Amino acid sequence: MESIARIGRVAHATLGAQAYDALRDLLVAGGLAPGERVSLRMLAERLGTSVMPAREAVSRLVADEALEVLPNRAVRVPVITLATFRELTRVRIAVEGFAAAEAARAVGPDDLAAIRIHDAAFRSEVLAPEPDLERGMRANRDLHFAVYRAAGLPSLVTIIEGLWLRIGPVLNLDLRSSPRRLAEGGAQVHHARLVAALAAGDAEGARAALAADIAGSAGFIETTGRLAP
Template sequence: MESIARIGRVAHATLGAQAYEALRDRLIAGALAPGERLSLRTLAEGLGTSVMPAREAVSRLVADEALEVLPNRAVRVPVMTLSTFRELTRVRIAVEGFAATEAARRLAPDDLAAIRSHDAAFRHEVLAPEPDLERAMRANRDLHFAVYRAAGLPSLVAIIEGLWLRIGPVLNLDMRSSRRRVAEGGAQVHHAHLAAALAAGDGDGARAALAADIAASADFIETTGRLAP
């Protein structure tokens, strides 16, 4: 009986961890918007689990400050203030720019192939007559993190993931604003400059392209007026 009980606890822990990773991935990818409310039942159905693993995932993400529990026990994606957004943007440019510089120094052929693949996927969506905005957001996330992983510094990637847990939903305001914004936002131009600089081993160029990409997105998000005062 003791061995069976241990198996049950392991299975539950595994489901909770899987639910956490799946929901965390959606937040980082920008699939959820600031202020969006989530019910445990809906989350459980979407994740294909019972309510308990979904509740565990939410609890962990609340501890990560990626979700918040309201007084009525409802769960929502936090609404970000303008000052916090500007602070995170400055930190992102510094930290992610450093990662791009390191990636340019260490880039392996497989890394460059992955970056170009994600760049092509993003470009395909944003230039399509009817772009799939969720695919575009995921391709954007995949491109950025392919660059960060290429830096060969796992601790740095973990730091950036923490930043994106908070900033990912806000990027939703940029990428999901309109199909025209996605097509004309210029991200594909910054991505092309980033890929070219990385291929040339140009760390300064890679940092500049990444900073320009982050700054352009941040500038537009501020114009939406959807950040809290």
């Protein structure tokens, strides 16, 4: 519920679209966990809208398979089964690994500078005595998507966004598992290798670093026992 409070109020123009964007961003960033429930009224209050724009946003996210509506009209983040999680992980490694390789071939100075800024933001939370997990998750998301955008293939970014809509809440189980997980998960090592490969134009190195990052997180999530059988 605290994550919902942080997304802020939206302006009064195109409220449905803005509500959709705000909730979509929250899900992609891992701000909600699988099985977490929210009501339309509560979403509307947090967004500063009437119930109608919140309902419109939820309907679109239900169509995206990012949310589901329960019989009592509560809205829930879907619970992903272990089999589906493994399927999504395999697809992510293939698709996002390809994006990282393409980014290494196409990355420019501005792209690389942005990627390094997000990497530094994530590393700052990793090294902090009391890391802010919300900022850490968002820095992780921002780093990944800065890499994918650097590939110069907008259609590919759209595909990856669809994957993250479904997987983002599950990543919540990784980085939110404990304050120490952020520092001990090894993501910062994979990120460093990814950034170095991008700077060197090493496509296969970038692909391998990205794949290792996804696989490392996925392996830990499976050990939590919180995925549905």
